[in-house]
Amino acid sequence: xxxxxxxxxxxxxxxxxxxxxxxxxxxxxxxxxxxxxxxxxxxxxxxxxxxxxxxxxxxxxxxxxxxxxxxxxxxxxxxxxxxxxxxxxxxxxxxxxxxxxxxxxxxxxxxxxxxxxxxxxxxxxxxxxxxxxxxxxxxxxxxxxxxxxxxxxxxxxxxxx
Amino acid sequence: xxxxxxxxxxxxxxxxxxxxxxxxxxxxxxxxxxxxxxxxxxxxxxxxxxxxxxxxxxxxxxxxxxxxxxxxxxxxxxxxxxxxxxxxxxxxxxx
Numbered sequence: 267x268x269x270x271x272x273x274x275x276x277x278x279x280x281x282x283x284x285x286x287x288x289x290x291x292x293x294x295x296x297x298x299x300x301x302x303x304x305x306x307x308x309x310x311x312x313x314x315x316x317x318x319x320x321x322x323x324x325x326x327x328x329x330x331x332x333x334x335x336x337x338x339x340x341x342x343x344x345x346x347x348x349x350x351x352x353x354x355x356x357x358x359x360x361x362x363x364x365x366x367x368x369x370x371x372x373x374x375x376x377x378x379x380x381x382x383x384x385x386x387x388x389x390x391x392x393x394x395x396x397x398x399x400x401x402x403x404x405x406x407x408x409x410x411x412x413x414x415x416x417x418x419x420x421x422x423x424x425x426x427x
Numbered sequence: 428x429x430x431x432x433x434x435x436x437x438x439x440x441x442x443x444x445x446x447x448x449x450x451x452x453x454x455x456x457x458x459x460x461x462x463x464x465x466x467x468x469x470x471x472x473x474x475x476x477x478x479x480x481x482x483x484x485x486x487x488x489x490x491x492x493x494x495x496x497x498x499x500x501x502x503x504x505x506x507x508x509x510x511x512x513x514x515x516x517x518x519x520x521x522x
Contacts, residue, residue, distance in 0.1 A: 289517060320515075320517070326518045327516070327518075329515040330515070332483035332511050333490070335483075335514065336485050336488070348444070349434050357518075366515075372481045372513060375434065376434060
């Protein structure tokens with residue numbers, strides 16, 4: 267399961283709208299609770315926008331520079347968080363992983379969020395857990411998304427006081 | 428020196444995000460890493476012993492592939508190695 271705050275969830279969807287008609291990408295920071303089946307959870311506590319280096323084909327490809335990933339991992343360490351996944355958008359394409367997404371996925375145990383953006387508007391957001399023991403038997407599993415809304419409401423109320 | 432382990436490989440380092448390994452070169456440090464944590468080896472290297480193409484290794488802020496001596500680059504205890512698998516993808520379909 268992927269657990270994410272409503273504010274972060276909306277922010278990653280908005281990122282897809284901002285970069286439309288190109289793909290957006292970013293990193294999910296949080297904590298992983300290991301386990302089998304539904305016990306396993308990636309709890310996102312912060313998202314980090316990343317640059318898409320595939321400027322040659324940004325409408326249907328994304329790539330995060332490794333140097334930027336190193337910095338983001340450093341940032342996560344400073345916050346006491348881990349990289350628990352990634353997100354990107356599919357402009358005018360379904361929110362389903364593609365063969366390219368699968369071939370380029372190497373972070374086992376991490377969540378890969380995909381948002382479909384149709385005509386500039388974010389539509390569906392799905393998450394897929396990359397499971398398996400290695401490159402030979404990896405697979406994407408559909409993953410439920412739990413969105414924390416109550417906390418967001420409480421946070422907003424507090425902010426208005 | 429400290430080696431920072433990416434989330435997927437921590438299952439093979441006892442959950443550690445950072446491991447401390449001694450060695451004179453990047454290659455020597457990697458050798459020792461795989462002795463200390465044998466299960467890490469297959470995830471980092473091909474059966475032929477080459478670093479897997481999707482695994483990026485940074486010595487401080489430098490990609491070791493672009494260093495003159497590459498994996499034979501000398502290291503100090505105060506240096507840091509970061510292992511970072513690549514992240515990419517896309518819709519595949521051409522428009």
